[in-house]
Amino acid sequence: MSDAAEQIPLSGPELGEREEELVLDVLRSGRLSLGPMGERFERAFAEFLGVDDAVAVSSGTAALHLGVRQLGWGPGDEVLTSPFTFVASSNCLLYEGAKPVFVDVDPVTLNIDVEAAAAAVTEKTVGLLPIDIFGWPAAWPELEALAERHGLGVLQDSCEALGAIDSEGRMVGTRGNFSTFAFYANKQMTTGEGGMIVPTDPDAAARLRSERNQGRAIDMGWLDHDRLGFNYRLSDVAAAIGLAQVEKLPRLLEKRAAVAAAYGERLAVAPRIAAPMAARGNEVRSWFVYVVRLADEVDRDAVILRLRERGIDSKSYLPSVHLFPHIAALGYREGQFPIAEAASAQSLALPFFPQMTEEQIERVCTELAAAVDATRRGPR
C-alpha cells in the first residue's frame, strides 16, 4: 500500500450524538439492565417493523436459539435450511440436538430453493429455517405454503435483512412465525452485540422474556425460576444505542441503498464482475453487505490479497456451512450442494457502510477491476 492511500475497511457503524445522549441517559439512570431503555428499544423496533411486539436479546444467535426452543425442535427432528449462510443458523439447531438438513440454493437469490426444499421433506422434517441472505428476501409466500402443506414450523433468520420487502410487498419478519434479527456492528443497525426475536403471540412473548432471563416468569420474584432459561439479556447501554439507531433506520437504509447504487453503476460494465441485484418485482433488498460474484476464471483469493496490498479490505463471502468439520460430521461432503459451493468459491464482499464516499467507491471499483484483470487465469 502506498503511504498516501487511506485504508478502506469492510464495514463501519454510523454512530452519532443521539447514541451518545441515550447511552449517557442510561449511565446516569443507573438502570443498566432490564430498565426502561430496553422496553423503549423493543417498542421502537416493533413499530418500525409494524408488528405487535419484539423481544430484545443479547445476539442474533440467542434469538435463533430461543426460536428453536419455542418451536420445540430437538433430538430426532430435522429442519430444512440453507448451506449458504452464516454458521449461527445451523449451530442453533445443533444446540438443541435437532439436525440441519441442507438443500441447495436458488442460483439468482442464493436463498433456499423452494422446490429443492419441497423435495427434501420427509416424515422426520419438523420445520424450515430459511435465511434472507445478504438482505435478499427468501421466497416467503412459497415457503409459508410449503410449511402449511406439511405442518412445519418456520423460524426466519432475517438477521441480515432488516427492512427487506418480500414478493408480496411485506416487510421481512412480519409473517406471524418467529423471525429473528441481529445487531452486530456491521449490520443495517447495531447495538454492538444484540438481537431481536419477533414472537407469534403474547404467550410466546412472555415465554421468550422468561427464557432470556434464566427462566424467570414475568410475575415472579428475582430468584424464582419456573423453567430452563439462559442469560440472553441485552444491556440497557446496548438498547440505548439500538433506540438511536432505530430512530434513524430509514435514513441508514437509504444511505446503504445509495452506496449500493453507486457501486452498481460502476460495476455494471465491469468484465468478470457480477453485481448483486437491488430489486425484482415487489422484492427489495435491504443492503447488509455488497457481495459481487467473480467469473470462474478469476482467482478470487488472489484478488483479496491484491486489494489488501492496496489498502482495501474485502472478504470471501460466505463459506458453505455443510463443509465445516462439526457439521460435515453429520454426513455432509463437498459436491452435495453445487450452487451454494460455487457461490462460496467466487463471491467477494467489498467495503460497504453508509458513510462511504464516492471517492472510496471509485477507488474500490478501479482497484477491483485491475485485480480481476491481473489475476484471471487462462489466455489473455
Ligand SMILES: Cc1ncc(COP(=O)(O)O)c(C=O)c1O
Ligand atoms: C444470517 C445470520 N444469521 C445469524 C447471525 C447471528 O447473529 P449474531 O452474530 O448477532 O449472533 C448473523 C450475524 O452475524 C447472520 O448473518
